[in-house]
Amino acid sequence: MLKGLKITHFNPSPTWITLSLLCFLSIAVLNPLQAQEPQIRKNNDGETLIVYPDGSWQYYSDYLSGKKERNPADMATYPIFEGTIEPLDGNIKVTEDDLYKIAERRSQLADEAAKIAQLRWEKAQEARAQVEKELQQVLSTGQATQEVIAQLNMRLKAATRAEQESQIEAQDAHRESNRADMLIEKGGFVDAYKAEQKKRMESQASRRDAYKARSYDQALPLTDNYVGINQQDLILNPPTAPCGVAFEGMDxxxxxxxxxxxxxxLFSHTDDRLRVYLKDKEYLRCEGYFSANGGYRYLMLEFTFAYPNAREAYGFIEKGSILTIMMLNGDYVNLRSGVMDRGSYDTETELLTYRVHYPIDRSQMNYLKNSEVDAIRVFWSSGFEEYEVFQLDFFSNQLRCID
Structure with a gap:
C-alpha cells in the first residue's frame, strides 16, 4: 500500500444523490442534442442511414442487426432536426418519423413521374426521327409532290415541337425528383412540412371565410325562385336528395x-407531379356509403388508384388507423379503421382499390349530419395525407338516410 494515501469509503446521502441527479438533468436540458434520438436519413446513393446527434452514422441494416460500430462524422452532414412539430386536430402527435415517411412517399411519386416523363421524351424522339426518315426517303426518290412534302414537313414540325415539350417536362420532373431526394438526404422535410401546413391553414381559413359569407347570404330575403306554402327558396335551400338503398335485408x-x-x-386527388401524365384520369378517387348492421353503424370507404405503383408509395391502411373528418367551421371527428387493407389490384381495369370500414357512434353521426365537411385526412402506412372534399353534403344526406 502506498504511504500517505488515505482511503475512505464514500456513502452518498439521499441529498447528494438528488443534487447529482438534478445536475445531470440540467446538463441534458442545456444540451438537447444529448437527449435526442438517432434519426433516419439517406445518402446520395439512396442508402438508408441512422444519424446520431454528434454527426456519426451507421447503415440502417447494421443498426437493425445490433452492430455498435459507427462511422465518424464527415463532410457529408445529415442535420438532426431541432424544434417542435405542431400536433394535428384532436391532439394527434406528429413525429419526425411520420414526416420522413411522407417525404419518402413523395420522393417515390416524384421518381415515378420522372421515369414516365423520361419515357415520354424518348418516345417523342423516336416519333420525330421516324418522320424525318420518311421525309428523307420521299425526297430521295425525287418523285414526291409538293403536297406530300408539305404534309411531311408539317408532321415533322409537330413532332419536333412535341419532342421539345416532352424534353422540358422530363427536365422539370427530374429536377423535382432530385429536390424530393435532397429533402430526405439533408433532413429538410420537416421545414417543408411546416411550410405546407402554413399554406394549408391559410387555404382552410379562406374556405371557412367563404362558408361564413355563404351562411350570411342564406339570411337574405327570398328570391323569386320559390315554391310551396312557406315560400322555400330552391337555390339557397334545395330539396333533399332521395335516399338510395343498395341492400336491405338479412346479413x-x-x-x-x-x-x-x-x-x-366523396373526393378525388391527383398529385401535381403525375397530373400531366394521367390526362383525364384522377390518380385517386374516393367513394363511400354508410351501412347499418344490427345496432352498429359504419362509414364504408373505397379508395381507388388509377396507377398500379401506388401501393409502393402509399403502402396499406392499418387496423385502427385514424380518419379525420374536418368541418368548414373548424371542428373535426376522428374515426378508426376496423380492418387492415393492403389493396387489391384488378389486372383488367388496372385499378388498385382499398376498401375500409370505420365504425361510428351515434354522437358522431348526429354531429356530421348537421355539419359540412371541408377535408378528410387519411393515415396510410406511409404517412397521412389530406384531401379536400368536393361533395360537401355527402355526410348529411347519407346519415339522414341510414336512420
Missing amino acids: SKSGNYRKDLDQQF
Missing part, C-alpha cells in the same frame, strides 16, 4: 338486419 354472415346505402362520390 348472411352476422344474421343481423343490414342496410347499405348507394355508394357516392
Whole structure:
C-alpha cells in the first residue's frame, strides 16, 4: 500500500444523490442534442442511414442487426432536426418519423413521374426521327409532290415541337425528383412540412371565410325562385336528395338486419407531379356509403388508384388507423379503421382499390349530419395525407338516410 494515501469509503446521502441527479438533468436540458434520438436519413446513393446527434452514422441494416460500430462524422452532414412539430386536430402527435415517411412517399411519386416523363421524351424522339426518315426517303426518290412534302414537313414540325415539350417536362420532373431526394438526404422535410401546413391553414381559413359569407347570404330575403306554402327558396335551400338503398335485408354472415346505402362520390386527388401524365384520369378517387348492421353503424370507404405503383408509395391502411373528418367551421371527428387493407389490384381495369370500414357512434353521426365537411385526412402506412372534399353534403344526406 502506498504511504500517505488515505482511503475512505464514500456513502452518498439521499441529498447528494438528488443534487447529482438534478445536475445531470440540467446538463441534458442545456444540451438537447444529448437527449435526442438517432434519426433516419439517406445518402446520395439512396442508402438508408441512422444519424446520431454528434454527426456519426451507421447503415440502417447494421443498426437493425445490433452492430455498435459507427462511422465518424464527415463532410457529408445529415442535420438532426431541432424544434417542435405542431400536433394535428384532436391532439394527434406528429413525429419526425411520420414526416420522413411522407417525404419518402413523395420522393417515390416524384421518381415515378420522372421515369414516365423520361419515357415520354424518348418516345417523342423516336416519333420525330421516324418522320424525318420518311421525309428523307420521299425526297430521295425525287418523285414526291409538293403536297406530300408539305404534309411531311408539317408532321415533322409537330413532332419536333412535341419532342421539345416532352424534353422540358422530363427536365422539370427530374429536377423535382432530385429536390424530393435532397429533402430526405439533408433532413429538410420537416421545414417543408411546416411550410405546407402554413399554406394549408391559410387555404382552410379562406374556405371557412367563404362558408361564413355563404351562411350570411342564406339570411337574405327570398328570391323569386320559390315554391310551396312557406315560400322555400330552391337555390339557397334545395330539396333533399332521395335516399338510395343498395341492400336491405338479412346479413348472411352476422344474421343481423343490414342496410347499405348507394355508394357516392366523396373526393378525388391527383398529385401535381403525375397530373400531366394521367390526362383525364384522377390518380385517386374516393367513394363511400354508410351501412347499418344490427345496432352498429359504419362509414364504408373505397379508395381507388388509377396507377398500379401506388401501393409502393402509399403502402396499406392499418387496423385502427385514424380518419379525420374536418368541418368548414373548424371542428373535426376522428374515426378508426376496423380492418387492415393492403389493396387489391384488378389486372383488367388496372385499378388498385382499398376498401375500409370505420365504425361510428351515434354522437358522431348526429354531429356530421348537421355539419359540412371541408377535408378528410387519411393515415396510410406511409404517412397521412389530406384531401379536400368536393361533395360537401355527402355526410348529411347519407346519415339522414341510414336512420
